[in-house]
Amino acid sequence: NAGVTQTPKFQVLKTGQSMTLQCAQDMNHEYMSWYRQDPGMGLRLIHYSVGAGITDQGEVPNGYNVSRSTTEDFPLRLLSAAPSQTSVYFCASSWSSGVYTDTQYFGPGTRLTVL
Amino acid sequence: DQQVKQNSPSLSVQEGRISILNCDYTNSMFDYFLWYKKYPAEGPTFLISISSIKDKNEDGRFTVFLNKSAKHLSLHIVPSQPGDSAVYFCAASDASKTSYDKVIFGPGTSLSVIP
Numbered sequence: 001n002a003g004v005t006q007t008p009k010f011q012v013l014k015t016g017q018s019m020t021l022q023c024a025q026d027m028n029h030e031y032m033s034w035y036r037q038d039p040g041m042g043l044r045l046i047h048y049s050v051g052a053g054i055t056d057q058g059e060v061p062n063g064y065n066v067s068r069s070t071t072e073d074f075p076l077r078l079l080s081a082a083p084s085q086t087s088v089y090f091c092a093s094s095w096s097s098g099v100y101t102d103t104q105y106f107g108p109g110t111r112l113t114v115l
Numbered sequence: 116d117q118q119v120k121q122n123s124p125s126l127s128v129q130e131g132r133i134s135i136l137n138c139d140y141t142n143s144m145f146d147y148f149l150w151y152k153k154y155p156a157e158g159p160t161f162l163i164s165i166s167s168i169k170d171k172n173e174d175g176r177f178t179v180f181l182n183k184s185a186k187h188l189s190l191h192i193v194p195s196q197p198g199d200s201a202v203y204f205c206a207a208s209d210a211s212k213t214s215y216d217k218v219i220f221g222p223g224t225s226l227s228v229i230p
Binding site: 004009031040042044048058090092098099104105106 | 117119124147149156157158159160161166204206208213214215216218219220221222223
């Protein structure tokens with residue numbers, strides 16, 4: 001049971017390049033989400049999904065796209081990278097979105113630098 | 116304006132002593148609070164939570180205290196061990212929006228336990 005896996009661990013992009021951050025979980029969780037962590041700030045929600053085929057925006061969705069074609073995978077796409085997107089990105093999953101009932105599990109993170 | 120504040124970016128404690136990590140919040144609708152622990156190069160992991168119907172919750176060496184009137188909570192670690200050295204995030208959930216997409220995270224406190 002690998003839990004939540006993320007690839008790559010590190011990535012350097014030039015401004016304007018696009019890329020996809022991969023996230024997969026093997027726990028059959030319905031709820032998955034993407035966060036970014038910046039110095040001096042808490043984790044901020046980018047996008048989330050309550051199940052395959054369903055996605056929604058979080059607090060900071062601009063510049064990012066997501067899709068959820070399977071229960072296991074939830075990739076995050078940067079359409080045209082900007083230096084403001086330099087951050088550490090975490091994917092998370094849980095059985096449901098219920099805070100009272102289910103624990104949220106996080107992946108190890110992807111450290112992205114945009115030059 | 117940050118709704119969840121952790122005003123101490125860092126804290127150093129001697130091994131065996133008590134570590135006290137503080138968290139303040141501004142939204143009186145928050146009714147459920149979570150603490151996460153994060154080691155370098157890993158994702159956050161859930162540590163302990165507390166509902167607003169309680170003023171204390173204990174799990175082994177970790178105890179969280181909630182003071183609703185002061186909108187303040189604290190995480191106590193007794194005794195502190197070197198393996199507790201990590202970043203600790205406080206997070207809060209609104210009573211009317213009990214899903215992970217509505218959880219607000221604080222900026223974190225980096226704890227160093229000195230052997």
